[in-house]
Amino acid sequence: MKHSLYAGAAMFALMAGSVQAEGELIHAVGEGSFDWEGFQAFADATDLSGESLTIFGPWLAGEGKSFENLVAYFDKATGASSSYVGSDSLEQQILIDAAAGSAPNLTVFPQPGLAANLAKQGYLTPLAEGSADWIKDNFAAGQSWVDLGTFENAEGTDGFYGFFFNVNVKSLVWYIPENFEDFGYEVPQTMEEFKALMDQMVEDGETPLCVGLASGGATGWPATDWVEDLMLRTQPPEVYDQWVSNEMKFDDPKVIAAIEEYGSFTRNDDYVVGNANDTAAIDFRDSPKGLFDSPPACMMHRQASFIPAYFPEGTELGADADFFYFPAYAEKDLGTPVLGAGTLFTVTNPNPASEAFMEFLKTPFAHEIMMAQDGFLTPHLGANPENYSNDTQRGQGEILTNATTFRFDGSDLMPGTVGAGTFWTGMVDYSSGAKDAATVASEIQSSWDAAK
Amino acid sequence: MSDIAGTKPALRWVVHLSVIFLVVLWVIPTLGLLVSSFRTADQISSSGWWRSLFPSEQNLTLRSAEPETQVLENGVYVIEGALFSADEQATISRWGISSRDVDAFEPGETTELRRGGTITVDAVGNYRMENTEEFTGNRGARIFVTAELPPEFTLGNYQKVLLDQSSTDSMAKAFFNTLTVTIPATIIPILVAAFAAYALAWMDFPGRALLIAAVVGLLVVPLQLALIPLLKFHLNIGIGKGYLGVWLAHTGFGMPLAIYLLRNYMAGLPRDLIENARVDGATEFQIFTKLILPLSFPALASFAIFQFLWTWNDLLVAKVFLIDATGQTTVMTNRIVELLGTRGGNWEILATAAFVSIFVPLVVFFAMQKYLVRGLLAGSVK
Incomplete structure (x- = not known):
């Protein structure tokens, strides 16, 4: 028994080697168009030899690796020894760790709602004085980022806790430029053109949209993004804010209209792949693959900036697949609203290294190193967009910095039982044709009332 | 039994067919997983595994x-x-x-x-x-x-899971960590529970029945209840998050079943044997080590399998009591979850990692399976 264990263990050791790899300096110091002066200035001003820093976040695999590469630069600059651990169940783990008193120094929350809960329970430490003002001045749409990172503490007073880092843009439509070329389609500039294009596709015998809502326990979230995007395209941003804070009831006609607007895209057998009642059964990670089928199963896919991770291997962004901004109605004159989401850094267990790291995140350099790797967008105005690793990312970064209106994913701001509960399930009910928009909206509102 | 099977061939066929049916039913998902572990992500999402064979x-x-x-x-x-x-x-x-x-x-x-x-x-x-x-x-x-x-298969997934040198993709460290968790977490409860089971079965002392009832009662308490208080306790007494903590937690959570199982088995051993030993002047400790332990080997082995499988596959207890933000302590199950990616879509890695992780439990199971069936009946018949 023991022998076979040892034999197995030895075999694994031989096969796997034993390397505890850390992040690496992906660009030698002084190389490339990064803000090395800022990096040097930070390194000179900060000495953390012998200090250690623990960071806990939601990124795994490739994304976790990218972040570890940034941490490697922080260690290089300060002499600290830092470690990052990712988890897919961060929401539950951080609650246990915070309650038991074993929280890491910094925690990266995937959405602000949960950070607000922990702030309310007194587990978060406010960021250094002046951080809020710094964000206001240095981030595009700075005030909205400050508001999103401001929470009530245990005593009921507001404090600035959350520093947004790594943002994604949701108002994107993905397509294959060569397919558009084959059919002679043009990228639509307005929602009117977008709808006309969909009808044109149906006429040509094609299917316009791939829609997939399934995501395990979070099934339905892609539909909430649709509704939020359409809310911003049918109503002024103030109405969106009232909706998200429940000043305006969920069963208000304006909300029902937005849900029905979503239905006009996806509750139509002609517009979506397969049966329109089945979108909730298609995994959101698999749905974009229809774009790449031969012949194409669909022509367009509305999804956030992270979705290229699920494109077939070897897809070259900008050539094999590209995106355009999910357009706004020309006639409504609401500008170019952008829906997004992002992760935020909070201090859960302060030490000198954690304070220094929060300062490090303010340097354009920290953002530029992340931009040079896939899947990172930043509203930091000081970061040089040249450093984005490809044109597609740069284009998304521009959408973010040029948005006339930026609004955060509403379901992340609603109370957990609604935004990560009944809103999702409600949209599944609506998408499968089980309930109509008005019924779904009033059910969600009653769950919100119960949550208060 | 034998005359039913012997005199009614039709019924025997029904039994055989149902057995075959059940076995196939149980094996198909595993087979699908095995085939999938040799396919790329794009292949998995574009066609079913059963079509990839032709x-x-x-x-x-x-x-x-x-x-x-x-x-x-x-x-x-x-x-x-x-x-x-x-x-x-x-x-x-x-x-x-x-x-x-x-x-x-x-x-x-x-x-x-x-x-x-x-x-x-x-x-x-x-x-x-x-x-x-x-x-x-x-x-x-x-x-x-x-x-x-023609059908196309790849070893790329296994390479990625086993051989990739980058920190998030390396399995070796997690494998040894898992062994470090699992072996003590199997041995400690057996040691403690065997003593307790002997005392509860063969030593007379007041309140023994109540103690047994309490142990049986503890079987139904969900361990999730104890996570935060126990972690707080560990932090207060200075154990913190680490191997010692996770061993103690696994020991505690496995103890009620271990005591219950072993006590019932030991209580079923012949009374004469133990009384003879007492008459011959053996001490309780001698009776325990010389008589009870060798006779209870099937029950000990079967509990060892249970406990080993449960600690090997455990993610929750490891996440709470072991894995901290330094990243030095991680286990196989956690590494597999990490391999799935931030939004959890890497099915090919999941299939592969499942087979890598199944390897050791299979070895353990086949090495000890002859005790498992005997042990499963432990305490159920007298």
């Missing part, structure tokens, strides 16, 4: 070589190449150059490219593009083919 007709989107590879032959610019590599034995039945009409042409036919020039593709995937003017652009032309392809 040659299949597929619609593929391929691309010719870039225009920069063109050569000038007798005043004509030519790009030539093969769509499939030499070891792929594909047979093309139809092909096309527009997503509008992906099966417009037979192999060998020639058509005009939209950007000028002509193209022809033969049945094994060799293509030739000709143009009187230079080909421009920096991308090759898309060629859609309908082709019969």
Whole structure:
């Protein structure tokens, strides 16, 4: 028994080697168009030899690796020894760790709602004085980022806790430029053109949209993004804010209209792949693959900036697949609203290294190193967009910095039982044709009332 | 039993068929997982694993070589190449150059490219593009083919799980950590529970029945209740998060079942044997080590299997009591979850990691399975 264990263990050791790899300096110091002066200035001003820093976040695999590469630069600059651990169940783990008193120094929350809960329970430490003002001045749409990172503490007073880092843009439509070329389609500039294009596709015998809502326990979230995007395209941003804070009831006609607007895209057998009642059964990670089928199963896919991770291997962004901004109605004159989401850094267990790291995140350099790797967008105005690793990312970064209106994913701001509960399930009910928009909206509102 | 099976062949067939049916039913998902572990992510999402075992007709989107590879032959610019590599034995039945009409042409036919020039593709995937003017652009032309392809499998997933050197993808450290958690977490509860079970079975002391009832009662308490208080306790007494903490937690959570199982087994041993030993002047400790332990080996072994499998597959207890933000302590189950990616879509890695992780429990199971069946009955019959 023991022998076979040892034999197995030895075999694994031989096969796997034993390397505890850390992040690496992906660009030698002084190389490339990064803000090395800022990096040097930070390194000179900060000495953390012998200090250690623990960071806990939601990124795994490739994304976790990218972040570890940034941490490697922080260690290089300060002499600290830092470690990052990712988890897919961060929401539950951080609650246990915070309650038991074993929280890491910094925690990266995937959405602000949960950070607000922990702030309310007194587990978060406010960021250094002046951080809020710094964000206001240095981030595009700075005030909205400050508001999103401001929470009530245990005593009921507001404090600035959350520093947004790594943002994604949701108002994107993905397509294959060569397919558009084959059919002679043009990228639509307005929602009117977008709808006309969909009808044109149906006429040509094609299917316009791939829609997939399934995501395990979070099934339905892609539909909430649709509704939020359409809310911003049918109503002024103030109405969106009232909706998200429940000043305006969920069963208000304006909300029902937005849900029905979503239905006009996806509750139509002609517009979506397969049966329109089945979108909730298609995994959101698999749905974009229809774009790449031969012949194409669909022509367009509305999804956030992270979705290229699920494109077939070897897809070259900008050539094999590209995106355009999910357009706004020309006639409504609401500008170019952008829906997004992002992760935020909070201090859960302060030490000198954690304070220094929060300062490090303010340097354009920290953002530029992340931009040079896939899947990172930043509203930091000081970061040089040249450093984005490809044109597609740069284009998304521009959408973010040029948005006339930026609004955060509403379901992340609603109370957990609604935004990560009944809103999702409600949209599944609506998408499968089980309930109509008005019924779904009033059910969600009653769950919100119960949550208060 | 025997005369039922012997005199009624029809019934025997029914029994056999149901057994075969059940076995197949249970094996199919595992088989699917095994096949999937040898396929790429794109293959998994485009077709079912059962279809991958046979040659299949597929619609593929391929691309010719870039225009920069063109050569000038007798005043004509030519790009030539093969769509499939030499070891792929594909047979093309139809092909096309527009997503509008992906099966417009037979192999060998020639058509005009939209950007000028002509193209022809033969049945094994060799293509030739000709143009009187230079080909421009920096991308090759898309060629859609309908082709019969042989089954294709890859070892890439296993390579990624086992051999990849990057920190998030390396399994070796997690493997040893898991062993470090599992072996003590199996041995400690057995040691403690065997003593307790003997005392509860064969030593007379007041309140013994109540103690047994309490242990049985503890079986139904969900361990999730204890997570935060126990972690707080560990932090207060200075154990913190680490191996000692996770051993103690596993010991505690496994103890009620261990005591219950072993006590019932030991209580079933012949009373005469133990009384004889007492008469002969053996101490309780001698009775325990010389008589009870050897006789209880099947029960000990079967509990060891239970406990080993449960700690090997455990994620929750490890996450709470072991894994901290330094990243030095991680276990296989946690590493597998990490491999799935931030949004959890890497099915091919999941399938592969499942088979890698199943390996040790299988060895343990087959090494000790003869005790398992005997042990499963432990305490159920007297």
